[in-house]
Amino acid sequence: MKRRSLLQKLAVGAISLPFIGRSLDEYLPKESIAEWKGEFDLTKTQDEAFWKAFKKTHYDVSDKWINLENGYFGVQPKMVVDAYVESIKKVNRESSAYARRTFNQKDFSPVMDTLAKFSGAAREELLITRNATEALNILIQGIDFQPGDEVILNEQDYPSMIEAFEMLEKTKGIIIKRIALPMIPESDTQLVNLYQAAMTNKTRCILVTHLIHLTGQIMPVKAIADMARPKGVEVIVDAAHSFAHLDFKIPDLGCDFVGVNLHKWFSAPIGMGLMYVKKNRIKDLSPMFGDVGQREDNINKLGHFGTLSFPTLLTVPKAAEFNNMVTIPVKEARLRYLQNYWTKEIGGIANAELLTPTEAKRSCAIATFKLRNLDADEVINRLYDDFGVFTVKRNLPKNEKAIRVTPNLYSSTSDVDQLLEGILKLSKV
CATH class of the missing domain: 3.40.640.10 (Type I PLP-dependent aspartate aminotransferase-like (Major domain))
Structure with a gap:
């Protein structure tokens, strides 16, 4: 979806984009790790239905908020939690x-x-x-x-x-x-x-x-x-x-x-x-x-x-x-896709500034931005309170404050759509 089209949809509250790839119903439930092995390749990077089924099978995360602060520590997949x-x-x-x-x-x-x-x-x-x-x-x-x-x-x-x-x-x-x-x-x-x-x-x-x-x-x-x-x-x-x-x-x-x-x-x-x-x-x-x-x-x-x-x-x-099942190349590609999905829109949002290079070899899941019109603490609190998106403040050199965003494999484009809607509306405050 082109930048202007996406931002227009966000502006009117249409934040859930259609799945790229097959529908969720086309993915048969997989209960065992053996059933998932061999399912991961780079063609799945943008397939939201695939990753939604993957999340359902492999993760148990709260639905009280959208966690986009996965840089602190990693949420363990179910198989690791069970082993632990x-x-x-x-x-x-x-x-x-x-x-x-x-x-x-x-x-x-x-x-x-x-x-x-x-x-x-x-x-x-x-x-x-x-x-x-x-x-x-x-x-x-x-x-x-x-x-x-x-x-x-x-x-x-x-x-x-x-x-x-x-x-x-x-x-x-x-x-x-x-x-x-x-x-x-x-x-x-x-x-x-x-x-x-x-x-x-x-x-x-x-x-x-x-x-x-x-x-x-x-x-x-x-x-x-x-x-x-x-x-x-x-x-x-x-x-x-x-x-x-x-x-x-x-x-x-x-x-x-x-x-x-x-x-x-x-x-x-x-x-x-x-x-x-x-x-x-x-x-x-x-x-x-x-x-x-x-x-x-x-x-x-x-x-x-x-x-x-x-x-x-x-x-x-x-x-x-777990990592070998997903494979690190696929993991890296999916995480970078989720980051690029939202960072490519920052240039079209007034008062928003991206502080992370987006060239493939220069960044992956983590990216940081700021809003020139609002203090970073207010942005973080408003994203959480008003839009249900959890992020974290980072203190940059020269006393600059910014907001770090980090999706994980259980994150979806609809999660970062919610982030973008929040950024867009807060940029106009």
Whole structure:
């Protein structure tokens, strides 16, 4: 539907568009995962009837509001929730005998094998953490920084990671150099050059956020790493939002140190992250938590932080099965379609400004906008109270406030139609 036509329909309240593709009745109910396998391909990207049936089978989400804030954590599909509940019951029933014997001797190995296969990394290069922030802190604080070492950050990196370096600025005397990124970049070269221009012979490390949490912009991580590596500069990658969201394997990033969230797009229960260290670099990191019992080249020396949640870990194979059923290429294509569906209309709405690049390689599910005529808090509250759409405010550089929108696989074009209707009406207030 052309922009003007869509906006005219929104203006008169006709917010539900016809399904693209077959009708829902043409999709036979599928109760088992086996029945859904092989059903996902790129031709389904815009088929609303297909995704409506998919949602009905695989998700149990509230209908009290439309959740377009899926960047916080991922809603677990039913199969993962069921596995999680059964694992809680099992661990509680079998208690410490299970944890000390069966889990360690039998059940933990499939978890790690699954993560290795899904991530593309070797099992001995991976460490399960409680979230990406913990993983990245272990990496950041594990490097033997010396006074005067320079670290390059950009002002859109995740605040907790910036604070980790700010702590080292106080305790170890490192020097932080901050660069400003354009909201809508001209090219990968422009972005790489910004980091390169900030480098000196004292630069020790660059932090790069693969998919920026504020706006959804995708950074050219490998190009930055390829520029920095010949100069002996470490690149630490914050992949909290990109893992199982974009179609890549961890080694594809070309970096030795990566932190990941598993409770976002991988759809594991809340409280699970993943850390990657290239095998030959493990020995170069010092433990953040006290440990003297492991070999210096064993990644487990970095994970002496106590007991993890056994039921959470046990869901990993089921979460991977779900992602592999949908396939990451199809998942990425569907999420980008939903984002493009609403962002392409922003240019036709007075007072609305999109702050996310929409070129395919530069963004996916997440996008951010602002209304020049209303404060961001008011926009968020009005979208929720008046239109039943839940979003979140993000604080951008230079004290700019904006609204982040993040659909998920259970989202539909009718959901984002509701968002667009709200934006259109609020833009006229």
